[in-house]
Amino acid sequence: MASTAAAPVVMVTNDDGIDAPGLRFLVDQLVAEGRFRVLVCAPDTDRSGVSHCITWRPALCCKRVNISGATAFGVSGTPADCASLGISGKLFDGLVPDLVLSGINIGNNCGFHVVYSGTVAGAREAFINDIPALAMSYDWVAGQSSVNDLKVAAEVCMPLINAVMVEIKNGTYPKGSFLNIDVPTDAAHHKGYKITKQGKYMARIGWEQTVYKKPAVESYQTANINDDSEKDSEVDTSSESDLLFKRVIVKRSYDEEDGEDMDHKSLVDGYITVTPLGALSRAEADVIPYYKACLSRI
Incomplete structure (x- = not known):
């Protein structure tokens, strides 16, 4: 086991709230690895679907939460608030995480759901502040999934988390994107990791x-x-x-005519989808000439 002082620092946030089983199972896995110093800064209540909303004027209330093996705070803010505060160095006595993990969310975050997702926003907030980040979600199906599936989802994400941390420590991890990871409903029998594109599900x-x-x-x-x-x-x-x-x-x-590498289609096919995302909302390139022509006529 690496010493605590030398261990890489991982911070966990989410949008389901600090008591959500997805977050707790993920933290358990990180602590069990014995390789990380684990921090948690997550909403004190369920803040699902708040997208990248931030708290501007009111002060945030941060309360210590007892999570074995981690230093944890429940915060009266949004996922983006939690990510921003957690990486600021102000909450954890000057400690800044090497990697931010947001999740594990209950419900997939494919396609257009990325826009609404507080889980993705937590990772995006870290990314735009130059901290590598992963958003992680499990494709919950009512009547079929169980809480134990969230534990399995955390387990199957650990090899990817470890690989990303190695790249970060080696200075070879790319800085141009963050990763949105979705674990299929039958997490225990997934078909492996697959790089995908954000579709229009x-x-x-x-x-x-x-x-x-x-x-x-x-x-x-x-x-x-x-x-x-x-x-x-x-x-x-x-x-x-x-x-x-x-x-x-x-x-x-669904938007499946774009190929076999769309995020939701690949997820339904049983893959753990790994979708690189950016923070900018650019229009499709082919519409630029149209708008240029429109402006020229004004």
Whole structure:
């Protein structure tokens, strides 16, 4: 085992909250390796689907959380807040992580879901501040997946995490992207790692008018954008004159004509998808001449 002082520093965050089993299993694996100094800076509650939202004016409350083998804080902020604070050197007494891991999320983050994902935002925030980062998600399927699958997902991600850390320590890890990793539903029988491209998979969201119901107990097993089961987690502040609407999944759209290396298709085929992402939202190159022509006519 490497000495604590010399060990590479890994920081874990997520969007499901610091008590989420995906994060806890990942931390357990990192601690069991005995090679890392493990830090945790994660939201104190479930902040799924907040994308890259940040807290601007209010101060963040950070409370120590007892996680064996790690130094951990639950933070009253978003995943991007947690990543930013955790890598700042202010929270962990000057310690800056060598690698940030965000996850393991419950529900895949393929295609357009990357835009909504707080898990991906946690990794992206580290990346834009020059810290290597990996976002990790498990393709949870209601009625089929179990909490133990999250433990397996953490286990099968460890070889990739170790390989990335070796590259970082050797100074050979590329700085132009961060990685978005999705583990298939049958994690124990995955077909291996596969480099993929971000596709256009999307669980299309619509709206339905509803009436207030007593909030149901929400579990981490249902806390993702892919789940269309009914759940209400907000405290009711409505009156009889208010109109209430809830999000519902209308359909799932796929974009598979672009080839076999799309992220969601490869994930469904049983691969652990590894998708390099950047932080910029550039348009497709072929639209630039169109807009140039439009501007020339103004």
